[in-house]
Amino acid sequence: MSQTLNSSSSASALAAPKRLVIASRESRLALWQAHYVQDCLKKCYPDCDVQILGMTTRGDQILDKALSKVGGKGLFVKELETALEDGRADLAVHSLKDVPMVMPEGFDLSCVMAREDARDAFVSNDYASLEDLPAGAIVGTSSLRRESVLRAKFPHLVIEPLRGNLDTRMGKLDRGEYQAIILAAAGLKRLGLESRIRACLPYDPYTPAAGQGALGIETLTSHPHIKEWLAPLLDLPTLYAVSAERMVSRQLGGSCEVPLAAYATWDQNQMQIRSFVASTDGQNICLAKGSGAVASVADAEALGLAVAQDLLAQGAAELIPQISK
Secondary structure, three states: OOOOOOHHHHHOOOOOOOOEEEEEEHHHHHHHHHHHHHHHHHHHOOOEEEEEEEOHHHHHHHHOOOOOHHHOOHHHHHHHHHHHHHOOOOOOEEHHHOOOOOOOEEEEEEEEEOOOOOOOOEEEOOOOOOOHHOOEEEEEOOHHHHHHHHHHHOOEEEEEEEEOOOOHHHHHOOOOOOOOOEEEHHHHHOOHHHEEEEEOOOOOOOOOOOOOOOOOEEEEEEOOOHHHHHHHHHHHHHHHHHHHHHHHHHHOOOOOOOOOEEEEEEEEOEEEEEEEOOOOOOEEEEEEEEEEEEEOOHHHHHHHHHHHHHHHHHOOOHHHHHHHH
16 A cells, blocks of 8 residues: 655645756656656646656667676666756656665655566566476576576576667567566556566565665755655655665665565565575575564664675675676
């Protein structure tokens, strides 16, 4: 159930914004997300002129190499942050799983919106499930996390890198370059492509990346009034869940160079979290779970920290140097 923080008093203390500019990548999914935020802001502030500044990032330009080899998911946000710094935009909308676990100085993850389906999705034109794929079938994924699980469970399959925006990836599947691909279900659902999903993969063992399915809005720390304007968009269960997930990832140096999964749920002040760190071949895995009462971001981060410490106690740190070379 969606809940928001009681922010009406702080938001109403400010004069309503007259103009807001949203920085966004120019992929179809990123623009859908930006338009969604635009619509939400217009509902809160009907007289505000909310505009979208579309941008191409380095992550969008480099398509022939794995993200883990060219600088990680931060490549999708740097140009948007520059637009915030130089005043061309007031806020930037991101898929939260693309946002680095440690925010750069001067920037704030000011709002986390309600989460879509956080699961991974199996997409194929010819097969109904991973189990149906024949030996030697090529499966595409952009994620070392997914790759580690697939290699462990299906050693007879060929796992190949898959880069590009969602439409590019789907096009590669449709041209027969892959027999199946694994994507985040949230993106497919947001773009009305749910019918392409043959199966949503269970959280165990296909635990999502930290923040998967959630939208994050970034602003400058020097503009706290913008954070206050965004307060009505914040979703409390998602905020608590991703705070725990991102703490796990932060403690383990989380990036796309590390096959790291973390997924939490929060309901009625109780949180459940599952996380793993694995080798890319799936042969070594450290798995930890946690649960407890959570009534604040600090509580959520404390639970995430405990899970991270459990993983480290199991030897997760020994996997990370192998992966990050």
